[in-house]
Amino acid sequence: MAGKESFTREKAKITQAHVKRAQGLIARDALQEAGLEFSDTVCPGLVLRVRRRSGKWLLKRRDSSLTLGDMADLTVAAARVAVEEVRSAERRGLTKSMIALELDVFSRVTAKGIGTEQALDIAFTKPHPDDPVEMSDEERRRRGPWEWRDLVDLFLEMKLPTLKGRWRVQYERHLRRTLDDDFAWKLVQLVDLEDLVKMRDRVARKHTLSAAADSVEAVKAALDWAWRHHAPRAGLTRVEFPWWRERLTVEYASGTREHTPTIEELARTLVLAERFKALGGTRKETGPGMLAALWAVVLTGQRATALTGTLRATVRDWPERAGWKIWTWTAAEMKGAGHANGLKKRARPHALPMPPEALAALDRIGAPREGVYLFPSRVPGKRTTAVGMTQFLDRMKGKTKAARKGGVTLRPEDDLLNAHGIRHWTPHDVRRTLPTFLDMERLGGAGSAILAHARSKAKGDADEERELAQAITLRHYIHSQRLDLKAEGMAIWITAILEAVAQERARLGA
Template sequence: MATANSRGSYAARERTRLTQQHVAKARRLIAGDALQGRGLDLADTECQGLVLRVTRRSGTWLLKHRAGTVRLGDIEALAVDAARVAADRARLALKEGRDPSVDARVFEAAQARGMSMEDALDAAYPVEVEVQSDEDRLRDGPWQWGDLIDQFLAAKLPTLKPRWSAQFERHLLRAAEGPLRHRLVASLAQRDMLAVRDRVAKARTLSAAADTVEAVKACLSWGKRFHGHLTGLRGHPWWQDELEVEWASTPRDRTPTLEELGRTLALAERHKALGATGKETAPGMLAALWAVVLTGQRAGALTGTLRKTVRPWPERPGWEIWSWTAAEMKGGRPHAVPVPPEALAAIRRHRTDPTSPHLFPSRLPGKSVTPVGMTQWFDRMQGKEKATKGGGRTGRPAGDLFAQHDIRPWTPHDVRRTLAAYLDMERLGGAASAILAHRPPSVKGDPGQERELAQAITLRHYIHSQRLDLKAEGMSAWVAAILAAYEAEAAALHSS
């Protein structure tokens, strides 16, 4: 077999009737790194335009025609006779004005999966009486990857909470970008989804790739289970054990101190403009940060709080009761928290739009601030740069405020851990569980410890209530501690 001597082009070209012996020699050249230059073209004398291109890394079957070149498949996927069939089919498609690449990929994938020649031909080149409309394809099959994703999302999203449904949809749609959307579901293989995984990991994060992979696996399993006759998914679900991401979330155990929480609040008020543009943090975001720290509620439910769900507490003048529906709560149960007047005064120092339906309005009319926006704000306070659309990076003139002021990194969710630990030390652990909407454990121990054991009080007196008096006791102690820490840290920051 000849070898290439010119590094700049495929100088070596051999015309012969190709056999599997040529394929075997090509594989040995690749494995032994025996090719010089860029590679070698082996042209088949039996099939017009069929070429086996051998490079130092791979072997590829091609069809050369007047207008260009069509990739038919990998040397590992197609035998010589299969490559000739693919070339003939591609040549026919070109004469009819059709793109032959999609059918070629289906045929290659079918052969790589070990399907017989007859079955592979049926999968890649079905006899078509007429061009299918989108409606006919959805009704009769075969579904494309985009079809399956659309149908799966239509069934799945209504079962998810609004916030997670938007994230789930975004994760899955990443797998349908580009030409892959129009591939037949039956032709999808491991390498297609691994390429999606790697693309998402490179463009975003390994965590995002893991989310996309899990969404893809759920979609394919749903398609096989409920619509196998339309998707063509049969046999062993290869995606269950051939599609993974080497990533695992790290459990978080950060517990910011009262001083760190108070110092963060003081810094947030002092450094409202954290970017190069001088744009200040919205009052709604500052108010929401105070509310997160003072109530310990999850940012997802808290930031979306509606004014109509806030009402006075007649039995305690100056107090308010903030409430959320079961759909808004992670635990799936309605929840309410009493907020003392001292907390309300601190939150309302940051004057928000009183006409907004949201307690924490954003700058966008009719919208509230979001947990994502709060996370991005924390990133700005920690000096983390962000890529811009033009390929640049945003500036952070203030740098890492957390590091400069000895604050260990924390997130809004970590406040819940601090609140629970503090109230537990104050023998108000039961109140903390009630405030944080934790499900009460079974009652054990001394029944006289009613103040600490919220579940005992719940079972005896408040089975159908929100245990507001118990929560108020814990809220009073926690709010007083936070405000004292804030006052001390704000004074120290002012004097520095």
């Protein structure tokens, strides 16, 4: 079987000089092995594809390409006009065969030297007087009919304010993945199952099957919203039932994650994070706030969303235990750290005692000593985030990252975790290791308290919040938050982590 044809690709504002260069390459028979493609930066999707014997203008999409005409027949300006006419025809619902016929006529007429304006009049079907006239984006969104990009923008405008923190960012990413290629300009009323399946498959190829499943669910939600509340503007008035609910599916089921990293794996990761602060071609170092936040996740087992937002002002001394600090979070800060929508789990204020050994360890690795947050980002006044921590671990795992202008940030160090015998883990996995360890130490109750697991009989949110804000008496607050019990578990856990870190430093140093 012959291999897939390869092309050398260049992005540029295509001019007649590029056409002349292509003609010269053909005349010299200089393209015997690979072809050449010029991608136009002025008209997205327009490509001049040059092979050994010929050159053609294409409207290139991710999943398909449409031939506009021969390089010899269309000027650069005429090729750009052809792209716009194709998109206009698709928005009006013309079939592929009709569009191909019009393109053929346009190409042949233009080749005879007839001007572009006249060639347009001859080749392309004019909109019927009863067809909607061209309107601004604002007017089209107000009156309809909506294009797919309109549905995405308007649905997100409604949906995002209802979501919390990083889930808002992730949800928007799921839906905006569908805007690639010319699908964004297609009328919602013309979108069919074939379009949506192609979109699903494209996302799966470019990202993962899990990403495709997320995008499919977001698409279904957007179409449901448009069908129920804005059918006339969306062009869905004649849709009697939401066919996408049953017909658009993904053969994917997320499994329950059961990975529990060992204490040695966690400790070795921390040592590697210290030694490899700059990963990849940019050589940009991980900030001290992010490194400290990763340490804090391992030392405390707290959810990364709440932990990275810890305020320095809410940290207090524990007078009865010299050198100990109490880190605190309000119910609002704890909310959203659990379920995806931040509302399903009843949130309560939480406090965690930190032994002096843990504080000293954070100080030794360079944790910031000033600022609004315990774990500030490099941007003044901003905090580190759970998403940033995930990206930090991804860098250590050797995952590449998309860069500007279609580039890719490589990781020359490759997968540091795998290279050092560490199974991949996420910040949330620490929440399995910590209670497992304390269970073996017969301190299961302390593990549950440290992780803020609910008790069967807990005080109301309002009372606990008032105690935290006003500190009626520190002793009473210590009792209500079970700080003595938490301290017993934290002391043993911190000791185990720091001993493992010392061993890993010595091992890696040797």
